[in-house]
Amino acid sequence: MTNLLYQTDAYLQEFSATITSVDTETHAVVLDQSAFYPGGGGQPCDFGSLDVGGVIYSVDKVKKQGDDVLHFLGGTSPLPPPNSARVAHGTLDWVRRYQLMRTHTALHVLCGTVFRDYGAKVTGGDMDPLKGRMDFEFESMRGELVRDIEAAVNHEIQKGLEIRVKILPRDEAFQIPDLIRTKINLLPEGIMQVRTVEIVGLDLQADGGTHVMNTSEVGRVKVADYKSKGAINKRIYIEIE
Numbered sequence: 001m002t003n004l005l006y007q008t009d010a011y012l013q014e015f016s017a018t019i020t021s022v023d024t025e026t027h028a029v030v031l032d033q034s035a036f037y038p039g040g041g042g043q044p045c046d047f048g049s050l051d052v053g054g055v056i057y058s059v060d061k062v063k064k065q066g067d068d069v070l071h072f073l074g075g076t077s078p079l080p081p082p083n084s085a086r087v088a089h090g091t092l093d094w095v096r097r098y099q100l101m102r103t104h105t106a107l108h109v110l111c112g113t114v115f116r117d118y119g120a121k122v123t124g125g126d127m128d129p130l131k132g133r134m135d136f137e138f139e140s141m142r143g144e145l146v147r148d149i150e151a152a153v154n155h156e157i158q159k160g161l162e163i164r165v166k167i168l169p170r171d172e173a174f175q176i177p178d179l180i181r182t183k184i185n186l187l188p189e190g191i192m193q194v195r196t197v198e199i200v201g202l203d204l205q206a207d208g209g210t211h212v213m214n215t216s217e218v219g220r221v222k223v224a225d226y227k228s229k230g231a232i233n234k235r236i237y238i239e240i241e
Protein backbone atom coordinates (compact mmCIF):
# COMPACT_ATOMS: atom_id res chain seq x y z
CA MET A 1 0.00 0.00 0.00
CA THR A 2 1.31 3.45 -0.96
CA ASN A 3 0.69 6.43 1.33
CA LEU A 4 -0.47 9.23 -0.99
CA LEU A 5 1.55 12.25 0.13
CA TYR A 6 0.05 14.59 -2.50
CA GLN A 7 -3.39 14.19 -0.89
CA THR A 8 -2.36 16.18 2.18
CA ASP A 9 0.45 18.31 0.67
CA ALA A 10 0.10 19.16 -3.01
CA TYR A 11 3.22 21.37 -2.80
CA LEU A 12 5.59 18.53 -1.90
CA GLN A 13 8.19 18.40 -4.71
CA GLU A 14 10.65 15.88 -3.22
CA PHE A 15 10.30 12.97 -0.81
CA SER A 16 12.09 9.91 0.54
CA ALA A 17 10.47 6.49 0.47
CA THR A 18 11.17 2.77 0.65
CA ILE A 19 10.74 0.51 -2.36
CA THR A 20 8.26 -2.19 -1.33
CA SER A 21 8.15 -4.17 -4.58
CA VAL A 22 9.84 -4.33 -7.97
CA ASP A 23 8.35 -5.56 -11.24
CA THR A 24 11.20 -6.24 -13.65
CA GLU A 25 8.81 -7.09 -16.49
CA THR A 26 7.13 -3.66 -16.59
CA HIS A 27 10.21 -1.87 -15.15
CA ALA A 28 8.11 -0.46 -12.31
CA VAL A 29 8.51 -0.05 -8.55
CA VAL A 30 6.00 0.40 -5.73
CA LEU A 31 6.94 2.82 -2.92
CA ASP A 32 5.60 2.90 0.66
CA GLN A 33 4.77 6.58 0.12
CA SER A 34 4.76 8.88 -2.88
CA ALA A 35 4.17 12.50 -3.92
CA PHE A 36 3.71 11.42 -7.58
CA TYR A 37 0.10 11.84 -8.72
CA PRO A 38 -0.93 8.62 -10.48
CA GLY A 39 -3.54 10.22 -12.76
CA GLY A 40 -7.30 10.19 -12.41
CA GLY A 41 -10.33 12.50 -12.39
CA GLY A 42 -9.15 14.10 -15.64
CA GLN A 43 -5.74 15.05 -14.23
CA PRO A 44 -2.82 13.30 -15.97
CA CYS A 45 -0.05 11.62 -13.97
CA ASP A 46 3.16 13.30 -12.84
CA PHE A 47 6.62 12.79 -14.31
CA GLY A 48 9.98 13.19 -12.57
CA SER A 49 12.91 11.13 -11.32
CA LEU A 50 13.80 8.57 -8.69
CA ASP A 51 17.25 8.27 -7.09
CA VAL A 52 18.00 4.79 -5.77
CA GLY A 53 21.44 4.59 -4.17
CA GLY A 54 22.91 7.13 -6.58
CA VAL A 55 21.33 5.61 -9.70
CA ILE A 56 18.91 8.14 -11.19
CA TYR A 57 15.91 6.75 -13.05
CA SER A 58 13.41 8.87 -14.94
CA VAL A 59 9.80 8.35 -13.86
CA ASP A 60 7.98 8.20 -17.21
CA LYS A 61 4.54 7.12 -16.05
CA VAL A 62 2.73 6.66 -12.74
CA LYS A 63 -0.37 4.53 -12.25
CA LYS A 64 -2.58 3.42 -9.39
CA GLN A 65 -3.17 -0.31 -9.03
CA GLY A 66 -5.42 -1.14 -6.10
CA ASP A 67 -3.81 0.52 -3.06
CA ASP A 68 -0.38 0.67 -4.71
CA VAL A 69 1.16 3.39 -6.87
CA LEU A 70 3.32 1.98 -9.68
CA HIS A 71 6.24 4.16 -10.81
CA PHE A 72 7.42 3.14 -14.29
CA LEU A 73 11.14 3.81 -14.61
CA GLY A 74 12.89 4.75 -17.84
CA GLY A 75 16.42 4.07 -19.00
CA THR A 76 18.37 0.86 -19.23
CA SER A 77 19.88 0.74 -15.72
CA PRO A 78 18.93 -2.54 -14.02
CA LEU A 79 16.27 -2.19 -11.33
CA PRO A 80 17.13 -2.80 -7.67
CA PRO A 81 16.70 -6.54 -6.91
CA PRO A 82 13.21 -7.60 -5.78
CA ASN A 83 12.63 -8.22 -2.05
CA SER A 84 15.47 -5.92 -1.03
CA ALA A 85 14.27 -2.97 1.01
CA ARG A 86 15.82 0.04 -0.71
CA VAL A 87 15.59 3.70 0.08
CA ALA A 88 14.57 5.92 -2.82
CA HIS A 89 14.35 9.68 -3.25
CA GLY A 90 11.71 11.02 -5.63
CA THR A 91 11.68 14.42 -7.34
CA LEU A 92 8.69 15.68 -9.31
CA ASP A 93 8.79 17.54 -12.62
CA TRP A 94 7.45 20.53 -10.70
CA VAL A 95 6.91 22.82 -13.69
CA ARG A 96 4.46 20.31 -15.16
CA ARG A 97 2.77 19.48 -11.84
CA TYR A 98 2.29 23.12 -10.82
CA GLN A 99 0.78 23.90 -14.24
CA LEU A 100 -1.62 20.99 -13.71
CA MET A 101 -2.52 22.27 -10.23
CA ARG A 102 -3.36 25.70 -11.67
CA THR A 103 -5.32 24.14 -14.54
CA HIS A 104 -7.24 21.77 -12.25
CA THR A 105 -8.15 24.65 -9.94
CA ALA A 106 -9.27 26.77 -12.92
CA LEU A 107 -11.64 23.98 -13.97
CA HIS A 108 -13.17 23.96 -10.48
CA VAL A 109 -13.67 27.74 -10.65
CA LEU A 110 -15.34 27.26 -14.07
CA CYS A 111 -17.55 24.48 -12.75
CA GLY A 112 -18.56 26.42 -9.62
CA THR A 113 -19.25 29.62 -11.55
CA VAL A 114 -21.36 27.96 -14.25
CA PHE A 115 -23.42 26.08 -11.65
CA ARG A 116 -23.98 29.23 -9.58
CA ASP A 117 -24.91 31.45 -12.53
CA TYR A 118 -26.77 28.99 -14.80
CA GLY A 119 -27.50 25.89 -12.71
CA ALA A 120 -25.71 23.76 -15.31
CA LYS A 121 -24.07 20.57 -14.08
CA VAL A 122 -20.78 19.12 -15.28
CA THR A 123 -20.91 15.90 -17.27
CA GLY A 124 -17.20 15.42 -17.98
CA GLY A 125 -13.80 17.03 -18.18
CA ASP A 126 -10.17 16.56 -19.09
CA MET A 127 -6.92 18.53 -18.82
CA ASP A 128 -3.32 18.95 -19.91
CA PRO A 129 -0.85 21.45 -18.45
CA LEU A 130 -2.36 24.94 -18.97
CA LYS A 131 -5.38 23.79 -20.95
CA GLY A 132 -8.54 21.89 -20.21
CA ARG A 133 -12.10 21.21 -21.26
CA MET A 134 -15.33 20.72 -19.41
CA ASP A 135 -18.74 19.49 -20.58
CA PHE A 136 -21.92 21.02 -19.16
CA GLU A 137 -25.64 20.26 -19.32
CA PHE A 138 -26.48 23.38 -21.36
CA GLU A 139 -29.19 23.58 -23.99
CA SER A 140 -27.68 26.38 -26.00
CA MET A 141 -24.48 28.36 -25.90
CA ARG A 142 -23.66 31.57 -27.72
CA GLY A 143 -20.48 33.60 -27.98
CA GLU A 144 -21.94 36.25 -25.69
CA LEU A 145 -22.65 33.71 -22.95
CA VAL A 146 -19.12 32.32 -23.22
CA ARG A 147 -17.65 35.82 -22.77
CA ASP A 148 -19.84 36.32 -19.68
CA ILE A 149 -18.59 33.01 -18.26
CA GLU A 150 -14.96 33.96 -18.95
CA ALA A 151 -15.40 37.32 -17.17
CA ALA A 152 -17.13 35.71 -14.18
CA VAL A 153 -14.41 33.04 -13.87
CA ASN A 154 -11.63 35.64 -13.89
CA HIS A 155 -13.54 37.75 -11.38
CA GLU A 156 -13.63 34.80 -8.95
CA ILE A 157 -9.93 34.04 -9.52
CA GLN A 158 -8.96 37.64 -8.78
CA LYS A 159 -10.80 37.52 -5.47
CA GLY A 160 -8.00 35.30 -4.12
CA LEU A 161 -10.34 32.61 -2.78
CA GLU A 162 -8.82 30.06 -0.41
CA ILE A 163 -8.89 26.37 -1.34
CA ARG A 164 -9.40 23.92 1.54
CA VAL A 165 -8.75 20.19 1.37
CA LYS A 166 -10.27 17.83 3.95
CA ILE A 167 -10.45 14.09 4.40
CA LEU A 168 -13.82 13.20 5.95
CA PRO A 169 -15.44 9.97 7.14
CA ARG A 170 -17.82 8.69 4.44
CA ASP A 171 -20.98 9.24 6.54
CA GLU A 172 -20.08 12.85 7.25
CA ALA A 173 -19.35 13.63 3.58
CA PHE A 174 -22.63 12.08 2.49
CA GLN A 175 -24.51 14.62 4.62
CA ILE A 176 -23.10 17.63 2.76
CA PRO A 177 -25.80 18.74 0.28
CA ASP A 178 -23.31 20.35 -2.14
CA LEU A 179 -21.47 17.06 -2.52
CA ILE A 180 -24.60 15.11 -3.41
CA ARG A 181 -24.95 16.98 -6.72
CA THR A 182 -21.41 15.98 -7.71
CA LYS A 183 -22.48 12.32 -7.78
CA ILE A 184 -20.66 11.40 -4.56
CA ASN A 185 -23.26 8.63 -4.21
CA LEU A 186 -21.46 6.77 -7.02
CA LEU A 187 -18.43 6.19 -4.76
CA PRO A 188 -17.79 2.46 -4.25
CA GLU A 189 -19.07 1.14 -0.90
CA GLY A 190 -15.63 0.07 0.31
CA ILE A 191 -14.32 3.64 0.35
CA MET A 192 -14.61 4.81 3.97
CA GLN A 193 -13.06 8.25 3.63
CA VAL A 194 -13.87 11.03 1.21
CA ARG A 195 -11.41 13.77 0.27
CA THR A 196 -13.13 17.08 -0.35
CA VAL A 197 -11.76 20.13 -2.17
CA GLU A 198 -13.51 23.41 -1.43
CA ILE A 199 -13.01 26.75 -3.13
CA VAL A 200 -14.41 28.75 -0.25
CA GLY A 201 -17.71 30.37 -1.24
CA LEU A 202 -17.77 28.91 -4.75
CA ASP A 203 -17.30 25.16 -5.20
CA LEU A 204 -17.14 21.95 -3.20
CA GLN A 205 -16.31 18.56 -4.67
CA ALA A 206 -15.17 15.09 -3.73
CA ASP A 207 -11.82 15.00 -5.50
CA GLY A 208 -8.52 13.12 -5.40
CA GLY A 209 -6.49 15.57 -7.48
CA THR A 210 -3.98 18.33 -6.73
CA HIS A 211 -4.96 22.00 -6.57
CA VAL A 212 -3.31 25.31 -5.62
CA MET A 213 -4.03 26.89 -2.20
CA ASN A 214 -5.48 30.15 -3.47
CA THR A 215 -7.22 31.08 -6.73
CA SER A 216 -4.80 34.00 -7.18
CA GLU A 217 -2.14 31.40 -8.16
CA VAL A 218 -4.17 30.29 -11.20
CA GLY A 219 -3.52 33.32 -13.43
CA ARG A 220 -5.85 34.56 -16.14
CA VAL A 221 -8.22 32.07 -17.76
CA LYS A 222 -9.23 32.39 -21.39
CA VAL A 223 -12.18 30.53 -22.91
CA ALA A 224 -10.44 29.34 -26.07
CA ASP A 225 -13.40 27.63 -27.75
CA TYR A 226 -16.77 26.00 -27.20
CA LYS A 227 -18.79 23.46 -29.12
CA SER A 228 -21.99 21.49 -28.97
CA LYS A 229 -21.61 17.84 -28.04
CA GLY A 230 -25.32 17.02 -28.30
CA ALA A 231 -28.75 18.50 -27.52
CA ILE A 232 -28.04 19.26 -23.86
CA ASN A 233 -24.27 18.88 -23.78
CA LYS A 234 -21.90 21.77 -24.45
CA ARG A 235 -18.12 21.72 -24.20
CA ILE A 236 -16.00 24.68 -23.03
CA TYR A 237 -12.24 24.79 -23.72
CA ILE A 238 -10.04 26.92 -21.48
CA GLU A 239 -6.41 28.02 -21.55
CA ILE A 240 -4.39 29.43 -18.66
CA GLU A 241 -2.27 32.43 -19.58
Ligand SMILES: [Zn+2]
Binds near residue numbers: 108207209
Ligand atom coordinates in the same frame (compact mmCIF):
# COMPACT_ATOMS: atom_id res chain seq x y z
ZN1 LIG B 1 -11.19 18.15 -9.64
